[in-house]
Amino acid sequence: KAGVTQTPRYLIKTRGQQVTLSCSPISGHRSVSWYQQTPGQGLQFLFEYFSETQRNKGNFPGRFSGRQFSNSRSEMNVSTLELGDSALYLCASSPTSNYGYTFGSGTRLTVV
Amino acid sequence: TQLLEQSPQFLSIQEGENLTVYCNSSSVFSSLQWYRQEPGEGPVLLVTVVTGGEVKKLKRLTFQFGDARKDSSLHITAAQPGDTGLYLCAGAPQDGEKLTFGTGTRLTIIP
Numbered sequence: 001k002a003g004v005t006q007t008p009r010y011l012i013k014t015r016g017q018q019v020t021l022s023c024s025p026i027s028g029h030r031s032v033s034w035y036q037q038t039p040g041q042g043l044q045f046l047f048e049y050f051s052e053t054q055r056n057k058g059n060f061p062g063r064f065s066g067r068q069f070s071n072s073r074s075e076m077n078v079s080t081l082e083l084g085d086s087a088l089y090l091c092a093s094s095p096t097s098n099y100g101y102t103f104g105s106g107t108r109l110t111v112v
Numbered sequence: 113t114q115l116l117e118q119s120p121q122f123l124s125i126q127e128g129e130n131l132t133v134y135c136n137s138s139s140v141f142s143s144l145q146w147y148r149q150e151p152g153e154g155p156v157l158l159v160t161v162v163t164g165g166e167v168k169k170l171k172r173l174t175f176q177f178g179d180a181r182k183d184s185s186l187h188i189t190a191a192q193p194g195d196t197g198l199y200l201c202a203g204a205p206q207d208g209e210k211l212t213f214g215t216g217t218r219l220t221i222i223p
Binding site: 004033035042043045048055056057058090092096099100101102103104105106 | 145147153157202207208
């Protein structure tokens, strides 16, 4: 059974650029959540999608956006990158919310 | 915003010792989950507890959900180097609401 796949694994971008991260959940999982992890702030919730609809949203600026496709695959986009956006971005999937998440290995984004 | 405070923040003990990690909140959660994360990887789910007072055992790990569903603990017996990692608790006030993660406990087991 394939796990949650996140691509790319590592990314280096320049301030002001935009970036798109991809997440393929476990087959059959309809809930996909995104988290930002930094040493200082820990795991911060970005948003959750369930059956292509954004169901929950964290306290991040509008530069952070996401979407979910009909096959449950999800993407998140960050526009006008800032140095503070450097972090590990984690995607997690679940059959339903709060059942227990399976996380991907994350995308390590570095903004220079 | 529900806050989950974990203690201790850092813990370093010798192999074979026992330890307990705590996860506390002033809010009620419908369920609590525990994860372990190793460097460079995503968290891995260890257990989900849903009933107040519930106790679950996973080999040398014992998880307890508080009676009031506001807190949880993780007890490890005879710790081994493989237990080293970042332990995270997570909960949501109701099913379908966002899952909030705790501040984490970084555990190091010294051989």
